[in-house]
Amino acid sequence: MKVTFKQAVAVAALTVLSSSALAAEHVVEMKNSxxxxAMVFEPGYVNADPGDTVKFVLVDQAHNSTSVEVPEGAESWQGEINEGITVTVEEEGVYVYKCTPHAALNMTGIIQVGEATNYDSAKKAVDTLTESAATNKDRLTGYFEQVQK
Known part of the structure; x- marks a missing residue:
């Protein structure tokens, strides 16, 4: 069977469209309560698949989302204060993030994508954020306990 160039392009396009159609969007709200x-991402733990997006939605003012730890090969992000941001998580591993102005209140969260390939470095990031937090010290460690190795 001979495949024409048009058929090959059509198959490639359908493959790309079907894989993006399967990707999920997870919504994380940035809230005062x-x-x-207080000062929380909701939900604080997200279990995603490679290619999914995580949409950080501003519910209350003066928040952002900034990555602290991402798996090797993954892109870090830094959202602007008072703006939402959408992040596509392509690489497997644990993504740890914070709200820059409220990190001292442990406004932090976890995204797990597939296997926790960077478990140890994510754990170190969690420990560092937790140690420097003035309040809500159990919050991030509680989210991290949901990470499956």
């Missing part, structure tokens, strides 16, 4: 207390 939520189920886990």
């Amino acid at each position: 939520g189920a886990d207390g």
Whole structure:
């Protein structure tokens, strides 16, 4: 069977479209108050698949989302204060992030994508953020306990 150039392009296009159609969007709200207390990302733990997007939505003013630890090969991000940001998580591993102005209040979160390939470095980032937090010290460690090796 002979495949024409047009057929090959059509197959490639369908492959790309079908893989992006399977990707999920996870919404994380940036809030002054939520189920886990004051100054919180909700939910604080997200389990995603490679290619999914995580959309950080500003519910209350003066928040952002900034990566602290990402898996090898993954892109870090730094959202602007008072703006949402959408991040596509392509690489497997643990992504640790914070709200820059509220890091001292442990406004932090975890995204796990597939296997926790960077478990040890993510754990170090969690420990560092938790040690420097003035309040909510159990919050990030609680999220990290949900990470599956």
